[in-house]
Amino acid sequence: MKRIKDWVASIVLAAVMTSGVAFAQAPAAPAAPAAAPAVTAPAADAKPAEAAKPAEAAPAAAPAAPAAKAPEPNKGDTAWMMVSTLLVLMMALPGLALFYGGLVRSKNVLSVLMQVMVVFSLVSVLWLIYGYSFAFTAGNPYFGGTDRLFGKGLFDAATGTFAMAATFSKGVVIPEIVFAVFQATFAGITCALIVGAFAERMKFSAVLIFTVIWFTFSYIPIAHMVWFWPGPDAYTDAKLVDGLNATAGKIWQWGALDFAGGTVVHINAGVAGLVGAYLVGKRLGYGKEAFPPHSLVLTMVGASLLWVGWFGFNAGSALEANGSAGLAFFNTFIATAGAVLSWIFVEWFLKGKPSMLGAASGAVAGLVAVTPAAGNVGIMGALIIGLIAGVVCFWGVTGLKKLLKADDALDVFGVHAVGGIVGALLTGVFNSPSLGGPGYVSDWVTASVIKAADYSIAGQVWIQFKGVALTVVWTAVVAFIAFKVADLIVGLRVSDDEQREGLDIVSHGETAYNR
Numbered sequence: 001m002k003r004i005k006d007w008v009a010s011i012v013l014a015a016v017m018t019s020g021v022a023f024a025q026a027p028a029a030p031a032a033p034a035a036a037p038a039v040t041a042p043a044a045d046a047k048p049a050e051a052a053k054p055a056e057a058a059p060a061a062a063p064a065a066p067a068a069k070a071p072e073p074n075k076g077d078t079a080w081m082m083v084s085t086l087l088v089l090m091m092a093l094p095g096l097a098l099f100y101g102g103l104v105r106s107k108n109v110l111s112v113l114m115q116v117m118v119v120f121s122l123v124s125v126l127w128l129i130y131g132y133s134f135a136f137t138a139g140n141p142y143f144g145g146t147d148r149l150f151g152k153g154l155f156d157a158a159t160g161t162f163a164m165a166a167t168f169s170k171g172v173v174i175p176e177i178v179f180a181v182f183q184a185t186f187a188g189i190t191c192a193l194i195v196g197a198f199a200e201r202m203k204f205s206a207v208l209i210f211t212v213i214w215f216t217f218s219y220i221p222i223a224h225m226v227w228f229w230p231g232p233d234a235y236t237d238a239k240l241v242d243g244l245n246a247t248a249g250k251i252w253q254w255g256a257l258d259f260a261g262g263t264v265v266h267i268n269a270g271v272a273g274l275v276g277a278y279l280v281g282k283r284l285g286y287g288k289e290a291f292p293p294h295s296l297v298l299t300m301v302g303a304s305l306l307w308v309g310w311f312g313f314n315a316g317s318a319l320e321a322n323g324s325a326g327l328a329f330f331n332t333f334i335a336t337a338g339a340v341l342s343w344i345f346v347e348w349f350l351k352g353k354p355s356m357l358g359a360a361s362g363a364v365a366g367l368v369a370v371t372p373a374a375g376n377v378g379i380m381g382a383l384i385i386g387l388i389a390g391v392v393c394f395w396g397v398t399g400l401k402k403l404l405k406a407d408d409a410l411d412v413f414g415v416h417a418v419g420g421i422v423g424a425l426l427t428g429v430f431n432s433p434s435l436g437g438p439g440y441v442s443d444w445v446t447a448s449v450i451k452a453a454d455y456s457i458a459g460q461v462w463i464q465f466k467g468v469a470l471t472v473v474w475t476a477v478v479a480f481i482a483f484k485v486a487d488l489i490v491g492l493r494v495s496d497d498e499q500r501e502g503l504d505i506v507s508h509g510e511t512a513y514n515r
Contacts, residue, residue: 339366
């Protein structure tokens with residue numbers, strides 16, 4: 001019976017993965033009109049005498065304006081984006097895998113490493129097939145279109161040309177293929193984050209089924225709602241603004257600020273993880289016996305790799321190698337350090353000793369909280385956000401966790417959802433120019449930034465709250481449905497006996513350590 005269920009799971013998984021195939025044959029978007037032909041110069045041997053009398057001469061044609069040259073990508077920007085992509089990949093593999101792997105018991109460490117690696121790989125393939133197209137092309141305020149299914153249009157093999165993607169500066173572009181793979185790493189690590197919530201007791205086949213459904217109906221639309229917009233070069237006239245804004249994602253239209261994924265990545269994944277912790281159920285023996293991390297060394301190494309990789313995550317989201325990237329870089333550095341300190345000092349005060357686990361958890365909390373704020377706040381604002389996040393996330397994995405009564409095994413909700421909410425809301429505060437923030441572009445036609453006198457902290461925090469609330473509700477509903485579908489097909493949990501033996505042997509037939 002188990003073999004039959006696994007076989008059925010594989011069929012369903014394959015069917016969902018290829019759901020976009022029907023769109024592959026859609027006609028390509030019409031080509032852009034060709035540039036006007038250049039005006040032909042007079043022949044070199046034309047005779048001046050033949051120009052006729054001045055009174056009879058035809059009026060001279062006005063010289064044609066030179067055709068506008070399409071912007072070309074800067075090699076420095078392109079190189080920075082490729083390096084940033086590698087850094088985000090390192091965050092997941094091996095950073096997140098080692099961080100999670102060290103936190104579980106030794107009999108389950110390979111199962112967690114396997115889930116992180118395979119989920120990341122699965123989502124990367126789905127991203128190429130349909131994810132990028134539905135997230136980052138025009139459609140409606142909630143979902144994109146089919147223009148980039150299977151990577152169509154990113155590269156023209158016949159002409160050897162690459163499509164260009166807008167950045168946040170007028171006239172500055174990067175190859176769209178680089179932007180697409182950069183965003184693929186975000187999708188992959190977001191889905192991999194969720195596995196920490198139900199670690200040590202969920203079937204591997206169920207994890208994959210859940211991932212496909214949740215990625216398709218939660219990650220993609222939230223990414224589209226938060227990040228899709230026409231780009232700065234589209235705003236050429238005030239008369240066009242309302243129409244252009246209407247093509248953007250819903251949360252972007254509201255004016256919510258999310259530099260690198262506080263809502264898209266952390267709140268999205270954290271809430272889904274909490275739903276999974278409830279639906280999968282508690283680990284055998286939870287609350288009755290201790291589940292200490294089997295290797296805090298691995299966890300510390302993983303946290304350190306996450307910190308380094310996060311510079312690509314946050315600073316790379318500037319899409320250019322410029323001052324905004326530098327601001328995001330410094331903010332990522334200082335907020336994380338602040339969160340490490342605030343977490344361990346609270347832990348020291350309340351529990352009597354500061355722990356390595358606390359320092360590693362504080363680092364991740366700071367990284368999470370500064371993600372939406374990275375390029376949106378000043379340096380001191382980032383430090384304050386980090387200090388607050390360390391304290392609030394400590395409560396999230398202790399007091400709040402007890403109130404929720406859920407076995408969120410690796411504190412995905414307590415760190416990622418709680419930290420993401422803290423960062424998203426405080427971004428609305430510290431983005432204010434009066435508090436040292438850079439503000440935001442209030443008019444994309446002129447690329448003018450809002451003045452301190454016109455910035456409303458309360459108004460921006462309200463907008464941030466609306467974005468957070470929509471994300472929480474959306475991902476919770478989709479996660480509930482996704483887990484239920486996986487449960488109906490293959491079941492969510494391994495048996496009690498299999499939990500006792502450990503998922504490394506039960507699910508993968510191998511062990512992490514030879515004794």
